[in-house]
Amino acid sequence: MLDKPVLTIALSKGRILEQTLPLLEFAGLMPVEDVQTTRKLMVDGPDDWAGSKIRFLIIRAADVCTYVEKGAADLGISGRDLLLESKPHVYEPLDLKIGKCRLCVCGPKASVEAGDSAVKSGRIRVATKYDHLTAQHYLKQGIHADVIHLYGSMELAPLVGLADRIVDVVETGNTLKANGLVEETTLFDISSRLIANPASFVTKKKQVQAVITRLREAVEQREKNK
Ligand code: PRP
Numbered sequence: 001m002l003d004k005p006v007l008t009i010a011l012s013k014g015r016i017l018e019q020t021l022p023l024l025e026f027a028g029l030m031p032v033e034d035v036q037t038t039r040k041l042m043v044d045g046p047d048d049w050a051g052s053k054i055r056f057l058i059i060r061a062a063d064v065c066t067y068v069e070k071g072a073a074d075l076g077i078s079g080r081d082l083l084l085e086s087k088p089h090v091y092e093p094l095d096l097k098i099g100k101c102r103l104c105v106c107g108p109k110a111s112v113e114a115g116d117s118a119v120k121s122g123r124i125r126v127a128t129k130y131d132h133l134t135a136q137h138y139l140k141q142g143i144h145a146d147v148i149h150l151y152g153s154m155e156l157a158p159l160v161g162l163a164d165r166i167v168d169v170v171e172t173g174n175t176l177k178a179n180g181l182v183e184e185t186t187l188f189d190i191s192s193r194l195i196a197n198p199a200s201f202v203t204k205k206k207q208v209q210a211v212i213t214r215l216r217e218a219v220e221q222r223e224k225n226k
Contacts, residue, residue: 004047004048004051005052007054007055007204007207007211008055008057009045009054009073009075010057010064010068010072010073010075010076011035011064011076011077012060012061012064012076012077012078012192013060013061014060014061015099016061016077016099016192017035017036017058018036019098020096020098020192021035023096023215023218023222024218026217026221026222027215027218028049029054029211030045030046031043032044038058040058041057041059042055042056043056049207049210050210052207057073061078061079061082062082064076064078064082064195065078065082065083065086065088065090065195066088068090068195068196068197069088073197074197074204074207074208075194075195075197075200075211076196077194077195078192079099079190079191079192079193080188080193081101081133081169081188081190084133085129085130086132088195089198090195090196091196091197091198092193092194093194094193094216094219095219096191096193097192097219097222098191098192099190099191099192100189100190100191102169102187102188102189102190103133103170103188103190104167104169104185104187105126105137105167105183105184105185106155106165106166106167106170106181107158107182107184108158108180108181108182109180109181109182111164112181113182118164119143122142122143122144123145124143124145125145125146125163125165126138126145126147126148126163126164126165127148127150127154127157127158127162127165128147128148128154129150129154130168131149133167133188134147134167137167137187148162154168155176155178155179155181159179165184167187169190194211194212196212
């Protein structure tokens with residue numbers, strides 16, 4: 001007898017994971033181990049789900065697009081921020097309506113509230129991990145952004161004079177507030193999306209469609225119960 005096909009789903013570590021699990025549970029797609037505590041990076045899911053074995057990859061949010069684009073995962077869950085920034089060649093069939101936040105330009109409270117654009121001689125120093133989106137945003141206004149790429153704790157950069165502004169995701173606004181920063185402009189509203197490898201969309205059509213359908217139902221149910 002032929003082995004069942006394997007359907008691989010890449011999940012983002014971190015804060016999105018917690019919100020993803022109830023959706024997977026509704027869909028009957030639960031990992032067999034606690035993915036929030038295990039040190040394993042590849043975890044089995046159901047052995048027979050719509051005719052497939054399911055397995056999960058537990059990876060950094062920024063890597064999900066790469067695994068799905070290259071076909072190492074058939075499906076994945078990624079923030080819209082990362083999709084907009086890296087523009088991977090993947091399908092984006094479903095808004096999971098979790099991980100909701102916004103991508104904003106932020107700066108020191110006094111400077112933003114005074115309407116000080118912080119642009120000096122047509123240039124501005126901006127700390128971010130969204131290099132392309134940041135450059136594009138300022139370019140549209142005819143401003144050259146000196147993009148300073150950081151990997152996290154962006155809010156520190158203006159405090160120590162490393163940057164005039166930051167472009168980062170804001171959820172509750174608590175981190176900004178704790179560091180004396182405020183939002184200047186919202187660039188995009190963000191939520192997490194189900195993404196799919198285009199080839200898997202064809203070769204594993206039945207299984208991929210089944211995941212989309214069940215997760216869509218899970219999202220609808222979740223929205224209804226809010
Ligand atoms: C993210 C983001 C902000 C913070 C926003 O950082 O970069 O710093 O969350 O959330 P808030 O508006 O609810 O305070 P994260 O905690 O993921 O860590 P990082 O700074 O290392 O990226």
